[in-house]
Every structure is written in structure tokens, then in C-alpha cells.
Amino acid sequence: MTDDLLLALPLLLPLAAAVTVMLTRGLPRLHGPLNVACMAALAAVGAALLARVHDGAVLVTFLGGWRAPFGIPLVADALSVTMVLVTALVAGCVCLYALVDVPPRQALVYHAVTPVLVASANGAFLTGDLFNLYVWFEVMLMSSFVLMALGGEAPQVRGTVKYMATNLVSSTLFLAGVGLLYGLTGTLNMAELAARVPALGQPALVSVVAVLFVVAFGTKAAVFPLFSWLPASYPTPPVATTALFAGLLTKVAVYALLRTFTLIFVHDVGFTHGALLWIAGLTMVTGVLGAVAQDEVRRLLSFHIVSQIGYMVMGLALLSPLALLGAIFFTIHNILAKTNLFLIGGVMARLGGSFELKRLGGFYRAQPLLAGLFLVPALALAGVPPLSGFWGKLLLARAGLEAAEYAIVAASLAVGLLTLYSMMKIWSQAVLPAAADPARPPAGPVPRAQLAAIGVLAASTLALSALAWPVCVVLGRAAEGLLAPTAYIEAVLRA
């Protein structure tokens, strides 16, 4: 298989799945399995790509054959390929979960739009052109609007309104930033930007443009103080949608931050990354405090998304190989754990009839397997060793100490403690106590597909924990590639 096709498949496969779903409207039973199969194939493509780039190589293909900077390149390096692979994994699990969770009236649109969302995320991960990145962000935004509004009840409408307005504003700011950058450099090819921005000799001016990107990506990644839309909207759609959003959407923005603030905006680090460090600390603290205050599973988990984004931004802000490795590792860990927690929350609500902590209970006795499966992502998220979150936190803490940024290290560890507290809150208020209504313990069987989805994600978290060594080696190369992007630039410009 040629590289060109391999690089295009992460987009083509899900788009083909979406078209197939639309074309086979009369065969609704086909759609769910089709999407699961598509994501499995996508994971295989991701693995094949990873096999090509894990040693630090960079693959490039030019769509339509037009060389950079004239055409739009698809660029695969270890970071983008890892994101593609993890995306396929969580999307596959969510599709598996959704086999039994989507109301029939919504099924067609859900199954048609979900692959588009995945395709747009892959487009964002792989594109080497900033304007094209904007386009894929918009595709992602549009698909997520539709998925979020799908329920059509008042909460979904309220959630979508806030999500829509804040994210459209941030997209517009993104576009303005793209425009300004084009006006400054005359190009939007990311590799060429990396080469041309230092040649401008105007780091302060570039930082002005960088601010637009911080605010635009920061809003989409839900960092402090731009995050309020997320807890207001994520708890409203069905769990199968929220889980996908939780795992994916904010992380695409984190990816965009990681990419642009290592490739393009790295010549005025004192200002840009200094600001990012403050943002990181405040994000983790406010997010976790928000989570601690919640008494509803989805809202609690939504605030956690915010808090954890802070860790990823922390790695970016510290801008050392170790810190970036920590940021990437943490991102992957978080995608797996967070998606799984939402899925488990969905199953708990399905069995217990509510998302409110105080109305749930009895799982410890009636559903030991589910309770055990909950502990895996919950403890991982809380950074309990030797699970994946611990390695992420260890990497970041060490990077922070090496940079002598003691405050952020202290904050990150204190936040870890509060994260543990809030995970324990779910455990000891919803899992351990007797069922709220003793006559109706949550004893019903969990659908096999959902249990499989949760199991696969929990196994992935365990695998990430156990395979910390090889993962750190590969991601370490990805981090070095980000810090010294010569390979990236040369692959794109001299291919």
C-alpha cells in the first residue's frame, strides 16, 4: 500500500462510512456495525502508520500532487499518527456502545454524522496547512452541533446554543489569526511558517497573532477562563455523544495548540508560553474545584475534562522534551480514561435510572464487574500508580522541577489529590452505598456491546500503564520532533 493512500485513509474511510450510511437508509441495522467496523479498520490504518513513523520519520503526501506550499500536504508524524490511532480506538468503542444506546429516531443521523466527526478530527491531525486546519475545525464543529442537538429536547437546545455561540466566536477568531498570519508571512503552510516566522525578526508582533490562537484554541480546548461552555453543554446530549466529545473534541484543540505552539509560535516563549503556564495552572485548579462541587455524574466528569486539559497545557508551556512527552502521554491517557468514565456513567444511569449521585447506589454489591471496571479509569485519572495517569503526572512533575517551576508542580499534585477526591465521590456516593431504592437494586444485565466497549477501553488504559516504556520511547521521539521540527519541515518542503 502506498504511503499516499495510507495517509488519506483516515479521512476516506470514515467519510465513506458516512456516505454508505446515508445511502443505505433502509437498512438501519447495518449502520452501527458498519461504523464499528470502519473504526476498527481505521485503527489498523493508524497502527500501520505508526509502524512507519514511530522512529521519528515523517510521512508526507500532497493532495492532488501539488507540492508544498502550493498544495495542501497531509503530514504524519508520531504525534499526529498517535492521535489518529487513539481516536479510532475511542470512536470504535463509542460506536460499539452506541449499538444499543441510540434511540431509533436519532439513529440514522447519529450513525451518519459520527464518522464525519472522526474524519474531521483526523483531517485536523494530519493536515499541514493552517487554513485547512480551520476548515476541518469547522467540519468538526458542524458535526458536533448536529450530534449535540440531536435529542431535540430543551436541555440539548440550551446546551447547543451555548456551545454554538462560544465556539463560532472562537472559530472566527481562529480565522482572523490565520488571516493575520498570512498577512505577516505570505504563507499558511505550517512547515513554511515554521521556517519563515523566525526570519521575520518580529517576535513581539507574531505574539500578537499568537494571542488569537491561544484564545481560539483555548476556547475549544476549554482552558481557564474560556471553559464555561463545556460544562454547560456536555452534560446535555446522550452519553454516546458526550463520551465521544469528551474524548475527542477538546483534545483536537490541544493537538492544535501543541502543533502551533511548537512549530510556529516559539520565538517569544517568555510571553506566549509564560501565559500558557498561568493558563495551565488556573485551568487545572478551577476545573477540579468545579468537579468537586458537582453532584451529577456527567457534570462532574465534564468539569474534569477542563481540569485535565490544564495538565496538557502545562506540558506545552514548559516546552522541554520531557514536558512535551508528558503532555502527549497525558493526552492519550486522558482520552482513554475520560471516554470510558462517561460510558460507565451512562451504564450506571441506565441501570440506576439517574445521573444524580444521591439517587444511585448498590453497584458494589449488584454489579461487581462494573464497579471494578469503573476503578480502572477512575484511579488512572486520579494518578494512582502504576496506572497511566501516574506516569503522565510523573513526567510533568519532573519536567516542572527541572524547569524550577515549583508552583505549577505543587498545583498539579494538589489537583491530583482533589481529582482523587472527586473520583472517590462517585465511588463512595454512587457505587458503594446501598441502592437508593432497596427494592430495586441495579441488578439488570449490562448489554454485552456496552460491556465490551467499556472493557476494551479499560484494557487500553491498563495496556498504556503497562507499556509505559515503549510508549514513552515513541512519544519521546514525537516530543523531540516537536521541539526540533527539522524533520517535519524538511519532509514537507523538500519532499
Next chain:
Amino acid sequence: MALVLVVAAGFVAAALAPWAARHETGRRWLGPAAGALALLLGLALLLLARAAPEITLPWVPPLGVELALRLDGLGLLFGLIVTGVGAAVLVYGGAYLHDDPLLGRFFGYLLAFMAAMLGLVLADDLVTLFVFFELTSLASYLLIAHEHERREARAAAQQALLITTAGGMCLLVALLLVQQTAGTLRISELRPEVLREGPYLAILVLVAAAAFTKSAQAPLHPWLPAAMAAPTPVSAYLHSAAMVKAGVFVLARLSPALGGTPAWTALLGAAGAVTAVAGAWLALRETDLKRVLAYTTVSALGLLTLLLGVGGRWGAEAFVAYALGHALYKSALFMVAGAVDHAAGTRDVLALRGLAGPLPALALVCGAAAWSFAGLPLSLGFVGKELAYEAALLAGGDLLVGALVVAVGLASAGMAAAACLVAVRPFRPRPDLPAAEATQRAAAHPPAPGLWGPPAACAAVGLVLGVLPWLLDPLASWAAGSITGAPVAAHLEAWHGLTPALGLSTVSAVVGVGTYVAWDHVRASAPLRALGAVLDQAPARAYDLALAGTLRLAGWQTRTFQTGNLRDYLAVILGTLVVLGGLALLRVPALDLPAREALPARDWLVVVLLVLAALAACAPPVRFATIVALSIVGYAAALVYQSYGAPDLALVQVLVETLVVILFVLVLADLPLPARARPRGLRAVRDVAVALGAGAVVTTSMLAVLAAPFDDKLGRWYAHNAVELAHGRNVVNTILVDFRAFDTLGEVIVVVVASVGVAVLLRGVLRAAPEPVAGPVPQGGVA
């Protein structure tokens, strides 16, 4: 490899336990089988000891983390405590919880805990040590909450986990600092002189914080008495013999690298002394057997910390003897307390009396264990305490000696009183009083052998070693050597002769017995109440306040940021743009504005029209005129495009703008228009400031960029190659459909998905439509 197997065996057994407990036979044999496994592992450690094996496996090499295990004297000592006491408790636990439906999980956690503890004591890599340190906290959490439907059990479990994990965070930072300073995580490779060059004090304080939380040093101890909500086997194992010793173990483990400095002695000595005295006397306020024992455990842990602080050969020897002695007698006493509870239905000292009659075996076991507890001769407790006095007397400096002797003496006296309280008061025959209800119940419920056999074994080992302490010499020498970092030839004796230490022992024993006799008065006495208020209620309250304060802060913060009002969210996003953009712009050197070109009147007209139309669109309320103004904005923009060489763009703009107007009219036709038009007050000021700021930031940024030269090589390349390469005459079109067709693909997808979304929404709107429109429709407009 053998060491890895020793650690792994417990985890494997833990995974199998729930499965084994699914059958009746499995349930019956779970306890004995697990106990046998623990004994086997202890035996394996003993057999391995001669070879002093080490193993290092790569774990996460990029981080310098290795799975390094090493068996040395200290590891062997604690390994034997963990497996020996573990064997007794596991057998006991099987009998204690024989009808518990969650027996399998309980054993799973207990065995996992044992494995984690073994990993901890054998670890030679700081991260390995930390991982097992945290796992013991987690196992403790799950075990304390075993009676999961009880609210107190859950709260106690949470408190224990939060406090010990907070300590764990300190340990994590400490180990990272060590790694940064020493360049290694291997404990056996740490050099004190290297560490003292670095941030020694920070490392010391952080390690001590971790150890003090885990080993319940005052004032961080309240979680330990609270943890008595756990089933008794857990208290006997985790909260007396094993887990709480993990803290002092870490101190002992790091004492060759960190110990011996004045700071070390001061910190550990002071914390240990206060804890030792406070714990022993606070125990005397309690009437629940388990809580009495819990506070004296706090005291014993304080004594162990103190001994590490004193250090040296005597401190190390005393530490070894006392750690072992305490593990044996305290776990035995806890198991007895559990058996009493089982038989008599209560653990309240005030309700228990004359139990020696119905429960002779338990009385004997309790007496034997309490003998050591009280530190009476011919017990391991006595050997340990004598050595502690020796160590205190040999510490340099009169003041220090005085303070230490007083601390050890007061602690010993309190413990002697507590020993009487536990062993004498409930069991002593009281023919003068009518038989208590509890006694009658106990007579009807004699404990099974599984409930008194294991504590009997622990107490017996303690007594044998008390009579023949020299049996421990090889172990004590090796372990004390591991603590001091230099070879020690320890010689433990049952009888030291008429030494000053013996005199002190006698005094403390007498004071202790006297205190017991007067216990009914002492219990509620003012000094004890004051001690409790300062060292017990105050920290417990501080924990509650900290938790409540965090929650209050969390609530306040959430209310502040999460108003639910879209306007606030948008204002924050745009305000952030203004603030950050303003800060960035301030750093740009003075703007070099491009030369003004003369503008034709037509352009001025278009521009003025554009701004005026936008102003009109902005004027509240939204009504048809707004839409007209909006379309004029769009058309004026189209005019700009038209006159600057972009006719296609102008055309599309006009088209889209027209569609937008149509859509707007369709949607607006049916909208109610709220009466309140304008924002007022602070919000209005904020809105205007943000709006002006945003405009200023955008304009200034644009001007700054325009001042720089522009490279239009890309545009020229497209123009020059459109015909040749893309076979198109309209350059913009060739870009859209060929050079950058990928953008267009995304654009098409957006439109398709948007139409799907519109269809979805319209379906919902139509469904909701039959409802009558509520409320009057005001005349004005939407603002």
C-alpha cells in the same frame, strides 16, 4: 527473580480470591490457604536471606525508573512481620468473616495489600517504593470501606486515603528532587554527601511529611482511630502491624542517606516524642477496645519515629526490637478485641467484665500479649523498651537526654495503663458484681478456634522471643545495619542487669498501673481533656474545615464562572482576547504605519455605508430594518471585493447575503420580542469596554501587520501556473477546485452536515409547534 515471584504471588492470589470464594468449600479454606501462602512467602524470604538477592528490571528507562528489588536486613525484618502477622490475620479473617457475602473481595484486597507491602519493603528504586506505598493506601481505602453501606466506614476510608495520599504527593516530589540531585533513583546507591549538597532540607521535610501521614504522627493521626471502622482483621493487620509501619519504614530505609543531621534528629525526635506521649495518654480517654488500641498504636509509631531520630546503633537496635514486638502483641490484641466483640457483642470496656470465666483461652492470650504491651520483663516489648531507654540515655546533650527519657517514660506509663485497661478490666473475674449482659452472651457464643488460635500464635512468638531474644541477633544485626548504613553487631538480652534503664522501666510501670487503678477519674480528667482538645479534636476539626472550605471555595468558584448565561461566557472569551491581545500589543515596538494613499470618493462612500449599515444593524431592537441593514453590510463588502479585483467573491457574497436575509425573515417572523431592550448597569459597561477593546485589538494588529512587507509569492505562483498546470483561466477557481481542493471538500461537508442539522432541528421545531404561543407578544423588538 525469586523476589519478583515473592511479590507477584500475592497479587496473583488476590486475583484468584474472589473466584475461590464463589464456592462453599473455597470460602471455608480461603483463610487457611491464604495464611499458608503468607507463611510460605515468609519462609521463602528467610531462605533467600543468605544470598541477599537483588534484581533490577527495566521499567520505564526513559524516566530512569527501574523495577529494582533487594533483600536486606530491614527488608527481611519487615517482610517477616508482613508475612508472619499476615498469616495469622488471614487465618483469623477467614473465621471472622465466614458468612460475609463479600468475603472473596475482602481477601482479594488483603492479599493485594500483603503483596504491595512486600513490594514496598523490598523496593530498591524510589519509584518502585512509591508505587507500592500508594498501593497500600489504596488497599487500606478499599478495606476500611468494606462495610460499604455504612456511612462512617466510607467517610473514614476517604479520610485515610486523602491524608495518606497527600503524604504520597510529598514523597513523589521528594523522590524527584532526589533523582535530580543524585542522578539516580536506586536507594542503595544514594550517597548522603551528595544529597546534603542539594535541596536537603526540602527532601527531608517532604519525606518526613509522607512518613508522618502514613504512620499517623500527631497531629496527622486522627485518620487512624477513625479507620477502626474497618473490620477487625484489617485493624489488626493494616492499622497496627503493617501499613502504618510503612511510614517509619520509609524513614528507616532512607536514614542512611538522609539521617544523622541535626535537622533529622530534631524533626523526627520532636514529632516522635510528642506522638508517643500523646498517643498513649489519649488512648486512656477511650472505652472502645479497638480505639484504645488504635491510639496506643499511634504512640508506638511515635516511639519508632523517635528512635529513628535518635539513630545510631542503639536507636537502630531498639527500633528493630520494638517494631517486631509491637507488631506481634498489637495484632494479637486487635484479634482478641475482635473475638471479644464476636462473642460478647460489644467492645465497650465499660460493658465488659468477668470475661475470663466464659472465655478462658482468650483471657490467656490477651494476658500474654498485654504482658509485652505493658513492657514487663521476659517479653519482646520489654527488650524493646529497655533498648529505647538505653538509646535515649546515650543520646548526646543533657537537654536531649532529659527530653527523650521523659518522653519514653511517659509513653511507657500510658501504655502500661492501657495494657491493664485492655487485658485486666474486661477479663478479671468479678464475683462481687452480677454477671453483665455481655458476659452472658459471651458464654453462649464461645469463639471458634480460628478466632483465638492466630492471636495465640502471635502472642506466643512474642513471649518466646522475649525470653530468648538472642535468637533475633542475626536479624537484628543485619536490620540495624541497614538502618545505620554501617555494620552493627546487635546482641539482644532478656535481662540487662540492674541498669538505669531498668529503674526507669520500673517507674513507668508503676505509674502505669497506678493510672489504671485511678482510670475512672483519669479518663475524664481536665489534663486529658485538654490534651484531647489540642491534639485530637483540633486536627480532626482542621481536616473537616479544610474539606468544607475546599468545597465552599469550589461552590463559590463554580457559581462565579458557571453562571449559565451565554452573555457572560462570550464576554469572558472576548475579554480574554482584549486583555491578552492588549498585553501582547504593548510589547510591539512603535508602529510604523503604512503611507496613506489617496482614496477615491467611491471607496469612501462604500466604507461609510458599510459602517453606517453595521451601526444600524446594531441598533436595538432586532426587527426587519435590522435585517435590511445587515444585508447592506454584506452588499457593501461585496462592493469592496468588486472594486479590488474579486468579482467572483462579490457575486458569492451577494448570493449568500440574500439567502441569509431570506432565512432571517423566515425565522424572525415568528419570534417574540422581549420587552427589556438594553443591558444596564455594570454589565453594560463591561459589554461596551469589551467591544471597544476587541475592535482596538483587531485594528491595531492589522495595522502592525500591514506595516511589514508582504510576500505574495504564493498568489503569483497560482496565477502563473493556473493555465499550464490546472488548465483553468479563472485563477481563484483553479485554487478552489484543484490546488486547494481539499479545503473545498471540507466546505462541502460543512454544508451537507449543516443541512442535515437544519433538518433535525426543524423536525423538533415542527413537533413543538402545535403548542400555543405563551404570553403576549410585545410590540418592540429583540435586543
Next chain:
Amino acid sequence: MEVVLAYVVGALVTLAVLLLLRRSLVSVVVGLLVLGNAVNLLIMTMGRLTRAAPPLVEAGAVLPEEPFANPLPQAFVLTAIVINFGLLAFSLVLTASARAIAGTVDPHELVGPEDTPPARVGGAA
């Protein structure tokens, strides 16, 4: 013209933000439209405006007639206009459904239980 447009774009942004912060979703959508127009003008300005011929190649010629306008920003803006239209159509209908389903287009009233901050939090497990 570029400098003038910089001020015009700034003015449009200011007005758009004022609209975004109004108490009506309809205003928000109008604001988004104005903001979109402002950014499109920004992109065109950034590609430098020249009073020049459209970038078209005459039949028979290989190169367009100089001076010609920069075609790339035009392509960007064309893509952005269409994308924006899709998003705005959706947001307009969303506004309508907010009216129909949630019963209001006032952001102050579009607050549901998912936004209600916890009034008082219980501490213990």
C-alpha cells in the same frame, strides 16, 4: 485602502461584539454574521488590496494581465463565506428551535438544571 479597512474591520468587530453580548439569540446570530464579514474583509486586507484586474487569464494567454489581484485570499474568503453560511443557517434554525422548544431566545432564561450551580455541598462521603 488597507489602512482604512483596518479601522473599518475594527469598527465592525466592535459592533459585532456589542451584538453578541445582547439579550437575544437573534442579536447573537446577527453579531456572528457581522463578525464573519469583518474577518473576511480582514483576510482580503491581509492579502493586500490592489486596485487591479481580477486574476483571470485571457483566452490564448498563459499569464493573467498585470497588475492582477492576489487570488489566494479570494479563495480563502470564498471557502469561509460558504462555511459560515452553513454554520449560520444552522444557528438561525437553532434560534428558532430555542424559541419553540425552550420557549425563549433570551440567554438569561436559557439556563437549565445543567447550569444550576450547587447551592450547598455536603462534605462527607
